[in-house]
Amino acid sequence: MTTHSFTQAVPVLTYQRIVEQVETAILSGEIPVGSQLSSERDLMVQFGVSRPTVREALRVLQSMGLIEPKPGTRGGPVVLAPSSETLGRSFRAMIGTASLGLAELVQFRIVLDGSASELAAVLHDDAQLAAMRSAVTRMREAAEGDASDFADADLAFHETVWEASGNQVLRLSGQAVAGALRELVRRDLERGAAGNAVKLDSARIDSGLFEAIERRDSAAAGRIARGAIADRFSSMLTERERLALAAITGA
Amino acid sequence: MTTHSFTQAVPVLTYQRIVEQVETAILSGEIPVGSQLSSERDLMVQFGVSRPTVREALRVLQSMGLIEPKPGTRGGPVVLAPSSETLGRSFRAMIGTASLGLAELVQFRIVLDGSASELAAVLHDDAQLAAMRSAVTRMREAAEGDASDFADADLAFHETVWEASGNQVLRLSGQAVAGALRELVRRDLERGAAGNAVKLDSARIDSGLFEAIERRDSAAAGRIARGAIADRFSSMLTERERLALAAITGA
DNA sequence: CCCCACAAGTGGCCTTACCATGTATCCTAG
DNA sequence: CTAGGATACATGGTAAGGCCACTTGTGGGG
Incomplete structure (x- = not known):
């Protein structure tokens, strides 16, 4: 028997993957503070998921203090300056x-x-x-x-x-x-x-x-x-x- | 002119009110650690809102480390012990x-x-x-x-x-x-x-x-x-x- | 007595839709 | 030509309904 170390096969939640991508992009400075992400409807095609899923991810990012919703034309989630x-x-x-x-x-x-x-x-x-x-x-x-x-x-x-x-x-x-x-x-x-x-x-x-x-x-x-x-x-x-x-x- | 101090009239987001209610209930010890909340479908009738709204609230609470989803019969979000x-x-x-x-x-x-x-x-x-x-x-x-x-x-x-x-x-x-x-x-x-x-x-x-x-x-x-x-x-x-x-x- | 298959309930995700609001544009009045 | 406002559009907020995979509990068969 060959003892091969397998990696965990836990399913990765899709909303979580969106959070991670956006989070690392913000923390690495790739997305600068003050700029804004695409709208929820755009993000849902970019990530290939539905709007509720996008929204769950955005809510998490919002609760982490990383983004803030901004309604209106030319709107979209804005990247916040970090707060204590x-x-x-x-x-x-x-x-x-x-x-x-x-x-x-x-x-x-x-x-x-x-x-x-x-x-x-x-x-x-x-x-x-x-x-x-x-x-x-x-x-x-x-x-x-x-x-x-x-x-x-x-x-x-x-x-x-x-x-x-x-x-x-x-x-x-x-x-x-x-x-x-x-x-x-x-x-x-x-x-x-x-x-x-x-x-x-x-x-x-x-x-x-x-x-x-x-x-x-x-x-x-x-x-x-x-x-x-x-x-x-x-x-x-x-x-x-x-x-x-x-x-x-x-x- | 009577200077009356008015309170802010900002609209209170419904998902946020759910978060606050559950959060204070947990932090005050009213809902003990280890117990579990009702299922999303039950919560949506308790709060009188739709399921996406309940889910957004639960996601936020989850990102705060307060709860964790638990599938299956007799399931429901479980209240977590504090973590670092x-x-x-x-x-x-x-x-x-x-x-x-x-x-x-x-x-x-x-x-x-x-x-x-x-x-x-x-x-x-x-x-x-x-x-x-x-x-x-x-x-x-x-x-x-x-x-x-x-x-x-x-x-x-x-x-x-x-x-x-x-x-x-x-x-x-x-x-x-x-x-x-x-x-x-x-x-x-x-x-x-x-x-x-x-x-x-x-x-x-x-x-x-x-x-x-x-x-x-x-x-x-x-x-x-x-x-x-x-x-x-x-x-x-x-x-x-x-x-x-x-x-x-x-x- | 134990084990396993089945049924029920749960979270995860999707589709569609409507509403109130904020922004931008354009059109009109001055 | 400019300033102002009305309108159209895009955005986030929320709702309703439905499907799927999986976990769990239970009851029936070994």
Whole structure:
């Protein structure tokens, strides 16, 4: 018996082949951004398939953020400039569908925020520094006032830190995980008296983080950012989970 | 003139509304992973639309990695467990269209691998340790042999580290970014004589990482993992990008 | 008891068709 | 000659109906 390695004989879906052809053509630059493909009716003769099949392929490409429909004469799908939107959606989908424990999200957030703060300390510019300063000020002002104002300022501060890190991936994944966490702890923040103390604490810590970034102290910025999140959520974790956190907070 | 804030009057595409409904139902956990939706023919009466419209919506959900078609009696779209595949595709798409720099991806990988290694050092169990040991051994054996064997062992090693970190988000994100990077450096690894040296280096480094994890030295594991990736890709980065890397490698 | 053939249901794909809308052209009024 | 608008055409969005290959479940025969 000759052992010959055969290749899989799975049927290749026709709409998928259209997606692949167009996708590689776009990613390789063969089809430049801003140009437009033939209309659905033209594509259906070019590929030799029916219109619904062409449309399914175009929908997939559209959901990948590669094209956008454009009606009218001289219309046709236009090739889009790549956007970070789909990447963020992928993160959200992954976090949303993965049945995640709070500890995993907290760990991930610590990792992201810590690194982003380290990078921001080295790479920030004046405008970003000003934005951070204003956000910290707003946090302090809102610490005893409306919870949503405070949350907005808090979010704006971290948003700027992510931006100052100069890394889109950090920013997008940070947004995704922060959003998921916010959902989980909403009740925790709103329950009465303890709220103000927590907010004052957060304001003080973020203030310290800001100063570390301002003096470009990368190590301190990372340490503060990591510790802040660990403290913020430690009361909601088990002993074992707190122990694991120690490994990445560097404390 | 009364300034009343009107809401956008853009027509909402029907297939898009189906996508949104199903998406939120899945992401909120209302439809559990592993279960299956009604068949296309049932969905088309539930939503009161035609089958092509249902199919377009299902294609989009499929391209997001949320569902998978399943033919046959008692069939219907099944809700998938989260995968790193779509996230990796988003990375590759953004790299391909040059809206994401290699440096950002490398930074992200350093952050993820470093933290995963720190966690793995603290949290690993015996089975995972054995798997890592075997992978490292296979790497050494394949260092002078087939490139794909080596890559497989290398991948298996890091896979186990991610798993040992006990954090699904880290694992999925790590897989995604590693997959995207692997695509980019494939040529780099295969080009002739330098290949073996690179592979021997990698094997030696991973071996050191393994030992650090084995003796539960979290700090060392993180340092080695970060340095390994920084070294591996430093030749593909600019001077300024290498400088930013220093902020997160802790070197 | 096991195995296999058959029936039913599913996704994949096609054909045809209609509608609302966006674009371009041309024709008219100034 | 120009500016404006009405008209015709092409585009995407959606619907209805139908065929095929394949997967699955089940019941009948060994």
